[in-house]
Amino acid sequence: MQATKSFEQAFLKQMLLGIQLSAVSHTTGSLQERKSAIKLSADVAMAVARGSKKWTRGLIASLSKEEQNRSFLQFVLGKEFERPAKICHSSWKIPRSKNIVRRSLRFLSKRQSNIRAPNSSVLAGTLVEKRTQVLKRLVPGGESMDAFSLLDETLDYATCLQAQVDVMQKLMTTLEASKHSRRADSDAQCPKEKFHLLAMVGSWYSTRKGLRKRLSKRPKLTL
Amino acid sequence: MSSRRSRVSEEEINRLVSKLQSLLPETRQRGAGRASAAKLLKETCNYIRSLNRDVDDLSDRLSAIIATMDSSSAEAEMVRSLLRS
Numbered sequence: 001m002q003a004t005k006s007f008e009q010a011f012l013k014q015m016l017l018g019i020q021l022s023a024v025s026h027t028t029g030s031l032q033e034r035k036s037a038i039k040l041s042a043d044v045a046m047a048v049a050r051g052s053k054k055w056t057r058g059l060i061a062s063l064s065k066e067e068q069n070r071s072f073l074q075f076v077l078g079k080e081f082e083r084p085a086k087i088c089h090s091s092w093k094i095p096r097s098k099n100i101v102r103r104s105l106r107f108l109s110k111r112q113s114n115i116r117a118p119n120s121s122v123l124a125g126t127l128v129e130k131r132t133q134v135l136k137r138l139v140p141g142g143e144s145m146d147a148f149s150l151l152d153e154t155l156d157y158a159t160c161l162q163a164q165v166d167v168m169q170k171l172m173t174t175l176e177a178s179k180h181s182r183r184a185d186s187d188a189q190c191p192k193e194k195f196h197l198l199a200m201v202g203s204w205y206s207t208r209k210g211l212r213k214r215l216s217k218r219p220k221l222t223l
Numbered sequence: 224m225s226s227r228r229s230r231v232s233e234e235e236i237n238r239l240v241s242k243l244q245s246l247l248p249e250t251r252q253r254g255a256g257r258a259s260a261a262k263l264l265k266e267t268c269n270y271i272r273s274l275n276r277d278v279d280d281l282s283d284r285l286s287a288i289i290a291t292m293d294s295s296s297a298e299a300e301m302v303r304s305l306l307r308s
Contacts, residue, residue: 151239151240
């Protein structure tokens with residue numbers, strides 16, 4: 001999956017919605033609580049924007065294990081969340097990969113190099129096995145994946161993570177820039193500046209470079 | 224397991240591996256040559272961990288900015304307009 005504009009837009013929207021949702025209960029919360037709320041919004045938004053993949057289901061499942069996340073997840077996901085069967089779906093289609101995992105484990109414990117599981121020629125070897133285990137723990141839902149799915153889901157997950165970082169970075173840059181300009185011109189209402197910001201954000205997705213260019217071209221405000 | 228099936232899977236695995244390599248910042252810079260499976264896995268894990276750290280850090284900074292936003296500010300208006308679009 002290429003991180004598409006539509007994914008980034010869907011992610012941004014979903015995240016902002018989520019932040020607003022949690023803002024209601026977190027205006028007076030501790031710094032840590034507010035940070036966790038933002039992170040939760042970002043992760044749920046990423047999963048929702050991507051749709052149904054093994055890792056997105058795994059991510060929602062692991063997020064729902066924590067008590068403080070449940071009401072947020074319930075609100076955002078609604079009916080989807082109430083049906084646990086959907087969340088555990090990734091564990092349904094595994095008969096084949098279970099055999100593969102079992103074989104790989106036997107390989108590890110017996111150290112018989114001539115046992116080869118299907119699709120495992122890339123992953124033969126103890127170091128590779130070890131690191132595969134690490135990767136399985138890093139990718140949500142990875143523990144129950146066969147080698148091929150793991151590679152596929154990893155690629156997808158990493159792409160989405162990149163986009164998540166990119167969008168959050170852009171949001172922060174834009175918000176910081178807006179604050180900075182307001183400080184320089186604190187008393188006056190500045191509809192022009194507001195409009196400028198909205199226009200800038202609006203064309204976010206036309207070019208990635210557009211944002212950097214516009215920020216550098218912005219006229220310096222004089223008091 | 225028929226050999227025909229595993230041959231197709233090998234191609235697909237190779238395709239995935241090269242896509243993954245082009246995604247990773249380090250192997251992308253180095254360009255040529257195939258990294259070993261072990262190296263690829265290590266760099267993939269490192270990359271995912273670093274992206275997670277970035278998200279964590281950005282969540283920190285965003286929560287600081289958003290906390291100081293009031294509903295009449297330019298930022299809040301921007302957020303509202305983003306949601307409307």
